[in-house]
Amino acid sequence: MARNIVQYIFYRFIQSVLSLFGVILIVFILSRILPGNPAVAILGPKATPENIERVTREWGLDKNYLDQFTIYISRLFRGDLGDSYVMGYSVSRLIMERLPTSFELVITAFILSLAIGIPLGILAARRHDTKLDLILTSLAVMSFSFPSLLLGVLLLIFFGVNLGLPVGGRIDPRYSINFYTGFVILDTLLNGNIAAFFDAFMRIIPPALTLAIPLAGLLLKLSRNSILEVMMQDFVRTARMKRLPENVVMYKHILRNALLPIVTVAGLYFAVLVTGDIVVETIFAWPGLGRLVWEAVTLRDYMVIQGSVLVISIIYIAINAVVDILYIYIDPRIRG
Amino acid sequence: MNMNKLDSFKELLKIKRVRYGISILTFLAILSISVIFFSPYEYDQISYKIHLPPFTPSDRAWPYIFGTDNLGRDIFTRTFYAFILDVSCGLAIIALSGSIGLIIGLVSGYLGGTVDSILMRIMDIVISIPGFMLAIAIAAVLGSSIFNAIIAVVIVTIPIYARLVRGIVLSVKESLFILAAREAGLGSLSIIVKHILPHVIPTFITQATMELSNAIIYIAALSFIGLGAQEPVAEWGLMISSARRYVREAWWPAVFPGLAMFLTVLSFNLIGDGLRDYLDPKKRVSISG
Numbered sequence: 001m002a003r004n005i006v007q008y009i010f011y012r013f014i015q016s017v018l019s020l021f022g023v024i025l026i027v028f029i030l031s032r033i034l035p036g037n038p039a040v041a042i043l044g045p046k047a048t049p050e051n052i053e054r055v056t057r058e059w060g061l062d063k064n065y066l067d068q069f070t071i072y073i074s075r076l077f078r079g080d081l082g083d084s085y086v087m088g089y090s091v092s093r094l095i096m097e098r099l100p101t102s103f104e105l106v107i108t109a110f111i112l113s114l115a116i117g118i119p120l121g122i123l124a125a126r127r128h129d130t131k132l133d134l135i136l137t138s139l140a141v142m143s144f145s146f147p148s149l150l151l152g153v154l155l156l157i158f159f160g161v162n163l164g165l166p167v168g169g170r171i172d173p174r175y176s177i178n179f180y181t182g183f184v185i186l187d188t189l190l191n192g193n194i195a196a197f198f199d200a201f202m203r204i205i206p207p208a209l210t211l212a213i214p215l216a217g218l219l220l221k222l223s224r225n226s227i228l229e230v231m232m233q234d235f236v237r238t239a240r241m242k243r244l245p246e247n248v249v250m251y252k253h254i255l256r257n258a259l260l261p262i263v264t265v266a267g268l269y270f271a272v273l274v275t276g277d278i279v280v281e282t283i284f285a286w287p288g289l290g291r292l293v294w295e296a297v298t299l300r301d302y303m304v305i306q307g308s309v310l311v312i313s314i315i316y317i318a319i320n321a322v323v324d325i326l327y328i329y330i331d332p333r334i335r336g
Numbered sequence: 337m338n339m340n341k342l343d344s345f346k347e348l349l350k351i352k353r354v355r356y357g358i359s360i361l362t363f364l365a366i367l368s369i370s371v372i373f374f375s376p377y378e379y380d381q382i383s384y385k386i387h388l389p390p391f392t393p394s395d396r397a398w399p400y401i402f403g404t405d406n407l408g409r410d411i412f413t414r415t416f417y418a419f420i421l422d423v424s425c426g427l428a429i430i431a432l433s434g435s436i437g438l439i440i441g442l443v444s445g446y447l448g449g450t451v452d453s454i455l456m457r458i459m460d461i462v463i464s465i466p467g468f469m470l471a472i473a474i475a476a477v478l479g480s481s482i483f484n485a486i487i488a489v490v491i492v493t494i495p496i497y498a499r500l501v502r503g504i505v506l507s508v509k510e511s512l513f514i515l516a517a518r519e520a521g522l523g524s525l526s527i528i529v530k531h532i533l534p535h536v537i538p539t540f541i542t543q544a545t546m547e548l549s550n551a552i553i554y555i556a557a558l559s560f561i562g563l564g565a566q567e568p569v570a571e572w573g574l575m576i577s578s579a580r581r582y583v584r585e586a587w588w589p590a591v592f593p594g595l596a597m598f599l600t601v602l603s604f605n606l607i608g609d610g611l612r613d614y615l616d617p618k619k620r621v622s623i624s625g
Contacts, residue, residue, distance in 0.1 A: 015460075022461030026470070030477045145602040147553055149560060149576050150594030156580075157587045278468065279557050283580060297476060297562045309473040316466045 009325055016321040023313045027306055028072050032065065034302065041302045044085035081307035086299045091307035094292060099311075100182030101170065102281070102288030106273045108185075108204055109211035114266065116212065117219025118259065124220065125227035126250070136220060143217030148210055148276060152283035155206040168285045171200045207284040211277055215269050222265060226258040267323035274315055348614055357606035360599050364419055371416040379417040380568035383408035387586040405575070405589040406582050409568075415596050417570040422552050423600065425486055429551040430544045433490040437497025438540065442528055444498065445505025456502070459495035467492040471554060475563040482555070482571070485564035489554045493547060500543055504536045538615045546608035549601040556597060572597040 034041045039055040047055075056062055060071040075082075081091035124136040160167035170184050171177075175196035179187050185204065188197035230236065231254055239249045281290035289308055296304035348354055376396035385392075388404040402411035444455040462470070471488040478484035508514065509532070517527050556573030558564040565571035567578070572593040579589035 016464075018457075019461055019464035023465050026461070026465070027473060030473050034477050141605075142602065145549070145598065145605045147556065147594065147597050147601060149556060149573060150591070150598050153576060153580065153583060153587075153590040153594055156583055157591070161584055161587070272466075274466075276468075278472075279560060282561060282577075293472065294561045297472070297480075302476065305472065305476045309469045312469050313465050316469075317464055320464075 005328060008328065012321055012324055016317050019317050020314060023310065023317070024073065024076065025069075027310055028069055031302070031306055032068070037061075042082060042085070044301070047085075076310075081310065082303040084296075084301050084304045086296075086301045087304070091303050094304060095289060095307055095311050098287065098289045098292045101184075101286070102274070102277060102290060104183040104185065105204060105207055105281070105286055105288060106211065106270070106277055108208040109215070109273055109277075110266075110270050112208050112212035113215035113219060113269075117216035118223050118262070120216075121220040121223030121262075122227065122250075122255070124224040125231070128224070128228055133224075137224065140217035140220040144214045146214060148214070148279050149283075151213060152207070152210040152280055155210055156283060159202075159206045165202050166199060167203065167206055170203060170287060171196060175199060203284075207277075207280050207286050210280045210283070211273050215266070215273065218269065219262065219266060223259060223262045226262055227254055230254050230258040265327075267319070267326065270319055270323075274312060274319070348610070351610040351614055353606040354610035354614075357603040357610070360603040361607075364416075364596065364600060364603075368416040368419045371413055372420070375410070375413045377410035377413045379409065379414050379570045381409060387582065387589075389586075390588050390592075402592040403586070403588040405579060406586075411575075411589055411592050414570040414575060415572075415593050418572045418575060418593060419596055419600065421482075421565070421569070421571055422555060422597070425482065425555045426548045426551040426604075429486055429489050429493065429555070430548050432486075433493040434497050434540070434544050434547075436490070437494045438501050438536070440494065440498040441501025441503075442505060442532065442536070445502040446509065446524065446528055446532065452502075455498070459498050462492070463495040463499070468554065468557065471558060472561070472563060475558055480563050480566060482559070482565040482569065485555055485558040488558070488563075489551055492554075493551065496547065497540065497543065501536050501540060504539060505532055508532060508535050542608060542611045542615055545604060545611055549604040549608070552597065552601055552604075 031041065032038060037052070038059070038061055039052045040047055042055050042059070043051050059075075060068050063071075079092050081095070083090050084094060087094060120136055120140075124133045127133050156167055159165045166172060171188070175188070175193060177184075177187050177191045177193060177196055180190050181187055184200045185197065188194075188200050236249060236253055239253050244253075277286075277288065278290035278293050280286070281288050282294045285291065289312065293305060293308045293312075295301075296308065349358070376394075376398055383404070385394075385400075385404055386406055386408045388400050388408075390401065390403040392400045392403060394400055398412075400410055400412070402415060405411055405414070440455055440459070444452045471485075471492045474488035474491055475485050478487060514527060514531055517531050522530075555564055556571070556576075559571045559573035560577045562577070565574045567574065575593040576590050579586070579593075583590050
């Protein structure tokens with residue numbers, strides 16, 4: 001049994017490495033089929049001949065594709081994603097600056113979606129086949145057809161115009177705070193600046209909700225169905241026959257068995273959030289990695305687009321692998 | 337045979353979700369066609385009447401039903417021109433990626449061996465990359481245009497069909513009736529077309545319907561970040577992107593295209609969902625029970 005797990009983890013690891021290699025290869029091929037000289041794509045349209053020559057030498061652009069790919073990979077392993085010609089410094093530095101900002105948003109959204117989806121799912125399951133259940137499940141189905149473009153705009157209008165709250169960006173620039181964690185919500189608290197904390201908190205809610213609502217709908221539906229399935233099982237009937245209080249049956253017997261798989265499935269969607277936040281960050285001017293992609297597209301800064309695509313894909317592949325492995329540990333039925 | 341098809345269509349319409357989906361789409365399509373033929377405004381006609389609220393009367397035959405945008409264009413006209421554009425893009429995407437994926441899946445599943453492993457490893461890699469990121473990378477290389485955005489989305493979505501079709505082919509390939517057909521001396525091509533394809537088509541169509549809404553979302557999102565349709569084309573993502581900056585002064589230029597997009601995506605999801613239940617007898621029991 002244990003050997004199977006080790007084998008599976010090993011297999012999953014190899015699979016992820018292959019995927020990573022595939023991503024790098026695809027991004028490399030794409031960067032080389034750009035029309036015109038790749039050095040110009042790296043340096044931008046205003047490149048001087050000396051710079052073009054330097055970049056051609058650095059990236060081995062005068063050699064064959066295999067050598068170019070070797071150089072590309074070895075630079076990548078050193079964390080060198082090239083330089084942004086528009087913003088003037090290295091792409092990896094740009095990405096590292098933006099990464100915590102995106103993570104803050106995505107993690108908040110993930111927590112929100114669990115906090116909304118699971119309790120409503122429990123409610124729908126307890127009142128299954130009633131009107132409330134019907135309303136909740138219909139809302140859930142609608143929420144995953146809701147394009148984040150529309151949801152984002154609606155929340156922007158609701159919070160910004162109707163409620164008159166601060167929206168857009170992470171925090172009002174007039175608050176100067178020291179960064180410790182890179183997460184503004186935590187840093188404002190660590191600075192003891194309550195006003196800044198509320199400002200940051202108000203600003204993260206609308207974009208986080210935009211990301212969270214479709215996922216909350218999915219979690220609602222999944223947890224409802226999973227709870228209903230567990231409710232039909234023999235051990236629940238036994239517990240009821242023992243006249244255990246309904247709450248004990250619900251929380252100790254049913255939820256524990258029904259929700260663990262859901263939480264791990266939710267992990268897979270965490271990865272989806274990472275990619276989904278490009279649109280949301282653009283709508284709410286949230287200065288994270290997604291917004292960086294948008295800025296790079298607008299400025300035609302190809303190296304930044306390429307670097308961000310690589311980094312986001314790597315994060316996505318890594319999270320998927322970790323969740324897959326965690327899933328075996330949590331769900332003993334699969335381990336067998 | 338024809339009678340049979342008509343009957344099964346009637347049967348399908350009995351599913352509420354399918355009925356709702358088809359009704360909403362028909363309604364939107366009728367509106368779009370009437371806008372194209374009868375609207376007194378052009379979709380790209382700029383005027384000085386900027387940010388007029390919805391239902392502002394006009395000197396033309398129609399009021400500004402959805403108001404005007406930041407360039408004084410009629411949003412009602414633009415929203416329904418965009419319906420035609422976005423749905424056509426969606427259809428083009430599923431037609432292209434569906435047929436390429438279908439061929440890859442059939443070949444891969446039927447031939448097996450090295451061809452199968454090579455094709456499937458490529459599909460595995462493509463599917464393990466987040467689709468939207470790959471589409472951005474491809475569209476950024478090809479250049480910003482709606483045509484290139486379509487190509488990018490097609491490349492990203494091929495593996496979905498290829499894997500699905502291959503799975504079905506593998507499950508029927510060893511059946512007795514296929515062996516019998518082979519014994520009877522039928523060629524590979526006619527076995528695939530006459531005996532395997534009919535098993536693939538129902539699931540394939542269901543998947544394609546579901547993917548249609550994804551394709552529309554992809555196109556709108558790519559246009560929104562500047563990698564798809566370009567001004568003055570009427571496209572939902574692009575319209576929302578242009579309206580985003582003025583949303584505090586005027587909500588309507590962003591909200592109406594978004595609502596049209598929502599209704600369209602919802603309808604295709606409803607139809608796809610209903611189709612799946614209709615074609616999958618196991619699901620049908622669990623839904624009614």
